[in-house]
Amino acid sequence: MKFLLTIPILVASVVFPIRQITARGQAKDSEAADAARGKQVYAQKCEICHYSASREKKIGPGLAGLMKRETFHNRMKADDENLRRVIERGGKDMPGFRSSLKTAEIRDLIAYVKTL
Numbered sequence: 409m410k411f412l413l414t415i416p417i418l419v420a421s422v423v424f425p426i427r428q429i430t431a432r433g434q435a436k437d438s439e440a441a442d443a444a445r446g447k448q449v450y451a452q453k454c455e456i457c458h459y460s461a462s463r464e465k466k467i468g469p470g471l472a473g474l475m476k477r478e479t480f481h482n483r484m485k486a487d488d489e490n491l492r493r494v495i496e497r498g499g500k501d502m503p504g505f506r507s508s509l510k511t512a513e514i515r516d517l518i519a520y521v522k523t524l
């Protein structure tokens with residue numbers, strides 16, 4: 409009867425590593441913020457309208473040094489909470505990302521924008 413036990417163990421030993429491989433690189437709520445992942449999100453969702461290396465206007469203002477300033481253009485204090493608000497709600501000519509980005513992706517994005 410011992411062989412009956414080895415089947416689930418075999419299955420688990422195959423399925424588990426596969427799940428770990430597919431989960432890698434995907435933002436999870438429980439993890440710490442990861443600026444490198446945030447950079448990828450930025451490339452997909454923000455780069456089209458915002459330069460990351462300058463303050464020049466593309467469609468929206470360049471984000472270089474954004475979080476080192478006192479305030480955003482709309483006079484909101486430049487802190488994490490307000491950056492999250494801008495990303496989630498968008499603005500006049502910026503779409504909101506509340507429903508198209510996960511909480512963890514926005515967290516990683518904030519970590520990345522702080523490096524600019």
Ligand code: HEC
Nearest residue numbers: 453454457467468469480481482494495499500501502505
């Ligand atoms: C379709 C173009 C567009 C996209 C995509 C976009 N934005 Fe914007 N963003 C704007 C515009 C335009 C403004 C200027 C304010 C307004 O019109 O609401 C802005 C303003 C901002 C501001 C305030 C900047 C300041 O100096 O005051 C931040 C921060 C910002 N966007 C971050 C992001 C991030 C992060 C993403 C990606 C998730 C993103 N935006 C995606 C167009 C865009």
